[in-house]
Every structure is written in C-alpha cells, then in structure tokens.
Amino acid sequence: MKSTLNFTIFILILSTLICGTALGETVYVKGIMKITMRTGPGVEHKIIAMLESGDNLELIESGDGWSHVRNVDGKDGWVLTRYVTSEVPKTLIADRLKSENSALSEVIEKVKAENAELAGIKAKFETLDHSYSLLKKESADFLILKEKYEKVAKAYKDQEARNAALEKSLGNEDVKWFLSGAGVLFVGILLGMSARKKKRNSLL
Incomplete structure (x- = not known):
C-alpha cells in the first residue's frame, strides 16, 4: 500500500515536471x-464554460492530460492540458503591439504638437528679443540725448542767472552814477546861486 502511494506521488510529480508549468502560473488557451x-477531468463531466483562444487562465492544478484552471470571472474547472500553454499567444502579442504602437503614435503626435508650439514660442521670443534690443539701443541713445539736454539746460540756466546778476549789478551802478551826477549838479547850482547873491549884495 505504501509503495503504491509512493508510486502515485512519483507519477504526479513527474507529470508536473513534464508539463513544465508551475501551479498558480498564468496560462493561455492555445490558438x-x-x-x-x-x-471534472474528463469528457464525461459537465461543460460549464466555453473558452476562446487567448483567454487568460490561472493554473490551479495540473493532472494527467487535464488541468484545473480558473478564468478571469472566477469560475474554475478542468480543461485539456494540451490546449493551454504558458507562452503568450501570438494573437495577444500582436494585440499588445498594436496597442503599444497606437499609444506610441499618440505620444509622437503629442511631441510633434509640442514641438510646433515650441517653434511658435521660439519665433515670438526671437521677435521680442529683437524688439528689446532695438528698444535697449534707442533707450541708450535717449539717455545720452537726455544727458546732453540736461547739461545744455543747466548751462543755459547758469548763464541766465549770471546775466540777471550782471544786469542787477549794472542797474545798481547806473543808479549810483545817476545820483552822484545829480548831487554834483545840485551842489553846482547852489554854489552858483550863492555866488550870484553875494555879487548882487556887493553891488548894492
């Protein structure tokens, strides 16, 4: 009895190794x-589901010719081992490649759009940079002109102030000279009148 049990265990292990598929691994329905x-593991058992090529299954147990699996809906049952494989079917690979290619195409289009937007921004920047350079040059010229104007204006105001001071000084001198001349003339008149009066008295 013990030898029979050991032989059964050996057969189960051997069949598992021959299948080459680990329990719990994802397997797929072949093409x-x-x-x-x-x-159950046999054609006499009731059919509970129909599986299509590429369906994703979880391997629960692998027996002699039959494998116990669970589908994505959580339903478990038995399928012929020769109809499942651990290799991803070419149809699924093709679908994944198509999906990845589509996603990549979207990324490429997005990059193209961003590049176009970047080119527009670059053109605007170059225009603004040129305008800024012109404004900077014109501003520099304006500052130079403003500095010259301020110098000339200051010189003009200084000269105007000097002229006003000179005119004021000249006006004061004219008054002094006028007053001096008038005083001399007045003294002369008085002296003349005094001399005439003395002369008249002497004649009397």
Missing part, C-alpha cells in the same frame, strides 16, 4: 477557436 471547461 484554437474554442475549448470546453468542465466540472
């Missing part, structure tokens, strides 16, 4: 249109 999932 066949549809296969049946049954309640």
